[in-house]
Amino acid sequence: MKEVRILQGLVLLCILMVPVLIIVFLKTFGSNRYDIPILYENGIENPFSECVVEASGQHYIPEFRLVTQENKERGKSEMEGKITIVDFFFTSCPSICPVMSTEMERVDDAFRNEEDVQIYSISIDPEFDTPEVLASYAQKHLATPDKWFFLTGDKSEIYNLARCGFILPTLDGMGDPEEFIHSDKFVLVDEVGRIRGYYSGTNREEVDKLILETKILLHGKE
Secondary structure (H helix, E strand, O other): OHHHHHHHHHHHHHHHHHHHHHHHHHHHHOOOOOOOOOOOOOOOOOOOOOOOOOOOOOOOOOOOEEEOOOOOEEEHHHHOOOEEEEEEEOOOOOOOHHHHHHHHHHHHHHOOOOOOEEEEEEEOOOOOOOHHHHHHHHHHOOOOOOOEEEEEOOHHHHHHHHHHHOOOOEEOOOOOOOOOEEOOEEEEEOOOOOEEEEEEOOOHHHHHHHHHHHHHHHHHHO
16 A cells, blocks of 8 residues: 555656656757858958958948849848848850749749848849840749849949859850859848858759748848
8 A cells, every 4th residue: 555655656746747847848948049150250262362352350242233124223232121132143044044043933932022031133144134134034034023133234343243242153254145154052141231141043952941041030130
């Protein structure tokens, strides 16, 4: 009989301990964070001195002004306070650009109703990609107005921006679509102009990751 009472007491103690254990578990493991890195906190490498950059310290996207498919100026100042997803492309690209633009359609759709997220697709063939050409391309890809901006402008500014601002390799094809070289990366930039990640625009899983991490940055802004 004594053993039965001891057993009952142990069972009761275990029952009473369950809520305590749950609280301890939640406090210990319930605050997991998904941290998105801040890139270039110590500046960027500049081995050929082609970029005008600060000697050290956090790298930020530099000032720039380009023209949208609606023939309106837009640039760095309109990125402030917003999360911006950026890629470099050109409309006559015969290789990776069609895939990138199709994947960017998914990004556009994912944030269609989010005012604090925007997309910049910047042409590396501005001589051909006039605002009129970009407007037709935007319509083809069902770009959300005032959300997904296609940008063109001065060629030297665009190439300097790609290489020294977004740290992406870019080579002028001199009008030959087969000779242009550019990255397939989508670049995630936070509301203060810091690069937070690169994602292959030709890889569906990486674009899914971009969408996820953009949502996490949005949550952090709230």
